[in-house]
Amino acid sequence: MQDDFSKSASSRRNFLKQTGAATAGLVTGGLLSRTASALPPLPTNPATTGDMPTRNLGRTGYRVGLFSLGGQAAIEQPDNEAAAVAIVERALDLGVNYIDTAAMYGGSKRWSQRYIGQVMKRRRSQVYLASKTHDRSRDGSLRLLEESLRLLNTDHLDAWQLHHIDTQDDVDRIFAKGGALEAAQQAREQKMVRYLGVTGHTDPEVLMECLRRFPFDQILMAVNAADKHHLSFQEKLLPLAIEKQMGIIGMKIPSRGRLISNWPAVGAYAHGKTQAGPLTMKDALYYVLSLPVSTVIIGCDNVAQLEENVRLAREFTPLNEQQLAALTARTEAIAEQALFFRRWS
Numbered sequence: 001m002q003d004d005f006s007k008s009a010s011s012r013r014n015f016l017k018q019t020g021a022a023t024a025g026l027v028t029g030g031l032l033s034r035t036a037s038a039l040p041p042l043p044t045n046p047a048t049t050g051d052m053p054t055r056n057l058g059r060t061g062y063r064v065g066l067f068s069l070g071g072q073a074a075i076e077q078p079d080n081e082a083a084a085v086a087i088v089e090r091a092l093d094l095g096v097n098y099i100d101t102a103a104m105y106g107g108s109k110r111w112s113q114r115y116i117g118q119v120m121k122r123r124r125s126q127v128y129l130a131s132k133t134h135d136r137s138r139d140g141s142l143r144l145l146e147e148s149l150r151l152l153n154t155d156h157l158d159a160w161q162l163h164h165i166d167t168q169d170d171v172d173r174i175f176a177k178g179g180a181l182e183a184a185q186q187a188r189e190q191k192m193v194r195y196l197g198v199t200g201h202t203d204p205e206v207l208m209e210c211l212r213r214f215p216f217d218q219i220l221m222a223v224n225a226a227d228k229h230h231l232s233f234q235e236k237l238l239p240l241a242i243e244k245q246m247g248i249i250g251m252k253i254p255s256r257g258r259l260i261s262n263w264p265a266v267g268a269y270a271h272g273k274t275q276a277g278p279l280t281m282k283d284a285l286y287y288v289l290s291l292p293v294s295t296v297i298i299g300c301d302n303v304a305q306l307e308e309n310v311r312l313a314r315e316f317t318p319l320n321e322q323q324l325a326a327l328t329a330r331t332e333a334i335a336e337q338a339l340f341f342r343r344w345s
Helices: 002-020 023-027 081-093 111-126 138-151 168-175 180-189 204-213 237-243 281-289 303-314 321-330 332-338
Strands: 054-056 063-065 067-070 098-100 128-133 157-162 193-200 218-222 247-251 295-298
Touching (some): 063 067, 067 081, 067 303, 081 111, 081 303, 098 247, 098 295, 128 138, 128 180, 138 180, 157 218, 168 180, 168 204, 180 193, 193 204, 193 247, 204 218, 204 237, 218 237, 237 247, 281 303, 281 321, 321 332
Parallel strands (some): 067 098, 067 295, 098 128, 128 157, 157 193, 193 218, 218 247, 247 295
Antiparallel strands (some): 054 063
């Protein structure tokens, strides 16, 4: 089985190298000429069912744990392999069955994909693996995909997502002739990716336009307890994603600590002096898990933080409307800090 997988992975990577060697080769449709082998079954982590509740990942047929691992925080830090690999390994041991990363995580060295790839060598079949392209072109995105597969030690992604779609210009470039959507569709046709997604932080209308133009399988959206104070993703974007039966992944749950009470007020940010947040991690996590999302991704600084997040997900009980409203009210004073990723001008 391992030998067959290795041969398949090598074949896919060699094909991408051949088609990615010259832009002209990509444009003439080299990907479409390839006969791809079938994708393996959806991943199965034997620890998931007993360790945390699961939900449907939209229409994909996959059951995902409430807590999923994000590929930032310790996992994107340079020369941090021992700590990062330990987090990924422990996450799978605890039943986490979805990991999110991106070509831009960890800068030009792409540390996040490198570290996750060390674990994927041995445990690829246990986790739904999602990555992203931040390039807006077909050719550039294909080159990023080639490198992602190599670094992640796999021959396919379970989800490949168009990353950080923040403006109408992003949308227009992606959907234009020679845009990134062409790369996504061809990679799916060639069985290098299973499902397609879109991600964004800034403006719900921009992401809604993406959903109107193409039937993406999943969406990764920035939403937290301060969401309703400015350019709310909950009001229109979330209902549209539900209507389209998409897998919905929440991110920026603690807003990189800016929502959490024990996070120290240090330095200054683009929108003013930071200050300690009003919520506990439990408050922040349970707020988003009480929404109709499939799962949430959170990057972790260490194994202890990971274990606490998994414990909270395991013990989750939904908040009622009054509890949700109370948490939203508590975040009003720091809304701009908590929603630092939104468009503010």
